[in-house]
Amino acid sequence: xxxxxxxxxxxxxxxxxxxxxxxxxxxxxxxxxxxxxxxxxxxxxxxxxxxxxxxxxxxxxxxxxxxxxxxxxxxxxxxxxxxxxxxxxxxxxxxxxxxxxxxxxxxxxxxxxxxxxxxxxxxxxxxxxxxxxxxxxxxxxxxxxxxxxxxxxxxxxxxxxxxxxxxxxxxxxxxxxxxxxxxxxxxxxxxxxxxxxxxxxxxxxxxxxxxxxxxxxxxxxxxxxxxxxxxxxxxxxxxxxxxxxxxxxxxxxxxxxxxxxxxxxxxxxxxxxxxxxxxxxxxxxxxxxxxxxxxxxxxxxxxxxxxxxxxxxxxxxxxxxxxxxxxxxxxxxxxxxxxxxxxxxxxxxxxxxxxxxxxxxxxxxxxxxxxxxxxxxxxxxx
Numbered sequence: 001x002x003x004x005x006x007x008x009x010x011x012x013x014x015x016x017x018x019x020x021x022x023x024x025x026x027x028x029x030x031x032x033x034x035x036x037x038x039x040x041x042x043x044x045x046x047x048x049x050x051x052x053x054x055x056x057x058x059x060x061x062x063x064x065x066x067x068x069x070x071x072x073x074x075x076x077x078x079x080x081x082x083x084x085x086x087x088x089x090x091x092x093x094x095x096x097x098x099x100x101x102x103x104x105x106x107x108x109x110x111x112x113x114x115x116x117x118x119x120x121x122x123x124x125x126x127x128x129x130x131x132x133x134x135x136x137x138x139x140x141x142x143x144x145x146x147x148x149x150x151x152x153x154x155x156x157x158x159x160x161x162x163x164x165x166x167x168x169x170x171x172x173x174x175x176x177x178x179x180x181x182x183x184x185x186x187x188x189x190x191x192x193x194x195x196x197x198x199x200x201x202x203x204x205x206x207x208x209x210x211x212x213x214x215x216x217x218x219x220x221x222x223x224x225x226x227x228x229x230x231x232x233x234x235x236x237x238x239x240x241x242x243x244x245x246x247x248x249x250x251x252x253x254x255x256x257x258x259x260x261x262x263x264x265x266x267x268x269x270x271x272x273x274x275x276x277x278x279x280x281x282x283x284x285x286x287x288x289x290x291x292x293x294x295x296x297x298x299x300x301x302x303x304x305x306x307x308x309x310x311x312x313x314x315x316x317x318x319x320x321x322x323x324x325x326x327x328x329x330x331x332x333x334x335x336x337x338x339x340x341x342x343x344x345x346x347x348x349x350x351x352x353x354x355x356x357x358x359x360x361x362x363x364x365x366x367x368x369x370x371x372x373x374x375x376x377x378x379x380x381x382x
Contacts, residue, residue: 038128091167
């Protein structure tokens with residue numbers, strides 16, 4: 001199944017934890033009705049065109065964040081940011097074949113499908129609708145052009161083995177959550193990041209050591225021509241600490257800790273964090289002296305958090321719908337729908353509504369890989 005499955009799964013998650021029916025209108029931001037009004041107006045107008053759209057949706061994300069970072073006992077950044085972004089999904093053709101289908105033999109243009117536009121952060125309906133109209137018009141013209149290329153490509157190429165449609169029609173969802181607020185004591189966190197990174201100063205073989213605290217509130221609004229209307233909001237708090245040492249042969253040795261919570265109270269206290277810092281320093285000392293591990297092919301035992309990450313990478317990505325639609329991705333399970341792909345002893349649950357107060361990610365080893373490590377995960381997280 002294409003990408004649609006993933007999007008709807010995410011939306012249903014928030015619908016499941018949204019306020020029950022009868023939520024007072026005061027919980028609804030002016031953003032949602034403005035988006036709904038413009039969606040209806042634009043879709044009605046475009047349906048009169050020779051090549052009408054069959055689906056249109058707006059997703060607006062309001063992100064507010066507080067960032068505090070420090071290095072070797074000093075403050076390097078303390079800032080607050082807020083922005084809103086618009087994602088327009090406009091499709092021409094039909095559910096079986098539309099403008100988003102990848103042209104075989106060509107490069108995928110992620111900019112067309114996933115581009116977003118900055119919109120005003122003030123709740124002014126007229127300003128918002130003007131931006132929605134402009135971006136919808138632009139996306140429509142581009143979509144018509146893309147559909148022509150898709151149809152031409154299908155005519156000159158051999159028939160595709162994959163008969164799955166480009167989009168799936170889903171039951172509309174309606175849910176309105178109250179908008180959360182962000183609570184951060186910046187001054188307190190400025191002192192904390194200084195305290196957390198100060199111990200690294202005592203060791204000259206650690207050439208980089210940083211602590212980054214980020215508090216974020218994300219509010220999203222989603223409306224579609226299928227009838228979905230969603231408003232959901234969430235805050236989360238994250239603390240990252242990472243340090244680098246270097247072996248005598250020049251290999252970089254990374255070590256990091258990560259803490260996450262949906263509330264500021266859920267993050268660990270100073271004693272817990274400083275204990276983790278001491279363990280990081282001890283591990284870096286051992287890694288610096290550790291021998292390089294020889295290449296190995298064979299069984300391996302994975303425990304702790306690494307188990308979940310490993311399972312996510314080798315199995316989770318391979319069952320994602322949109323990855324089955326492109327020949328550049330592994331299509332391990334593409335022809336195995338309805339078949340057993342894991343041993344009977346495995347049980348997999350997917351419940352995004354679960355909440356965990358705190359987690360830590362730790363990489364600990366006393367041997368070094370014979371090849372340079374890949375980019376640390378904190379540099380690639382979105």
